[in-house]
Every structure is written in C-alpha cells, then in structure tokens.
Amino acid sequence: MERRKFIQKTGAVCLGAIAGGTLLTSCAKVYYAQYAVVDKSIKVAKSEFDERSAVVIKDDRLPAPIYLMKNGASFSAVLMLCTHKECEVAPFGQELHCPCHGSEFTNTGKVITGPAEEDLKKFKVTTNEDFIFIT
Ligand code: FES
Numbered sequence: 001m002e003r004r005k006f007i008q009k010t011g012a013v014c015l016g017a018i019a020g021g022t023l024l025t026s027c028a029k030v031y032y033a034q035y036a037v038v039d040k041s042i043k044v045a046k047s048e049f050d051e052r053s054a055v056v057i058k059d060d061r062l063p064a065p066i067y068l069m070k071n072g073a074s075f076s077a078v079l080m081l082c083t084h085k086e087c088e089v090a091p092f093g094q095e096l097h098c099p100c101h102g103s104e105f106t107n108t109g110k111v112i113t114g115p116a117e118e119d120l121k122k123f124k125v126t127t128n129e130d131f132i133f134i135t
Helices: 002-014
Strands: 022-024 028-029 036-038 041-045 054-057 066-071 074-079 091-092 095-096 104-105 111-113 125-126 131-134
Touching: 028 054, 041 054, 066 131, 074 125
Parallel strands: none
Antiparallel strands: 022 028, 036 041, 041 131, 054 066, 066 074, 091 095, 095 104, 104 111, 125 131
16 A cells, blocks of 8 residues: 555544544544643643643644643643644654645654654643643
C-alpha cells in the first residue's frame, strides 16, 4: 500500500472511534481533558495526568484541538492543525500525523516529515502546584 494512502486510512481510523470522551484507536488512545477558561487562559488540572502523559483539549474557540503533553515536570501544548493545508493532525504513537498528505510532527510539534514545512503552533504553558495554564 502506498505510504500516503496508509496514513490516510490509519488517520481515518484514529479519528473514527470516539466513545465517551475517549478516542480508542489502534494507533493511540486519546483522552479529552476537562478544562476551564480563566482570564483568556485554558486551565487544566494536573490530576488529568495521573494516568496518562498526554491529553487533548477541544475548545470550540480554536480551529483545532490542543495536544497537551507532559514531559517530566514540564508541559507543552500545540495546536493540532497541520501547517500544510490545515487538516487536523492525530496522535500516532509518540508523534502527530496528518491524515491529509502525510506530514508528521513530534509530539511537541516539530516537523519530521513534509510536505508541511512549519512546526505546529505552540502555546505558552505555565503551571502552579495544581494546574496548567495554556495561553
Ligand atoms: S494538510 Fe497536513 S500534510 Fe497536507
């Protein structure tokens, strides 16, 4: 199977099995985190990471969800919108893949494989003892 078609098919599977706030796929299990909007920041409880290292935040004010990842004691957040032609990327193992034309990004948004040439949009992330703030 041609690589691009494989990615398109697996991407469709990744995006096609949403059940009860959790996206179960053969390539990744995605958890949609609870959040609040406080002073233009998205506030997420650190407890959302008790059993996982990444969550997705779906805020209708944005053109795509945010992928929020924990790496040790720090967090990173990227917009899941491909910089090639704006398809929504999906988690695929430790990476984010675009189902439209096959671009691949690290889970912190850096381009691995084109045709996308720019990294995913990154958000500023700050924390306190109990919460993560995305701006
Ligand atoms: S829109 Fe993502 S690779 Fe083209």
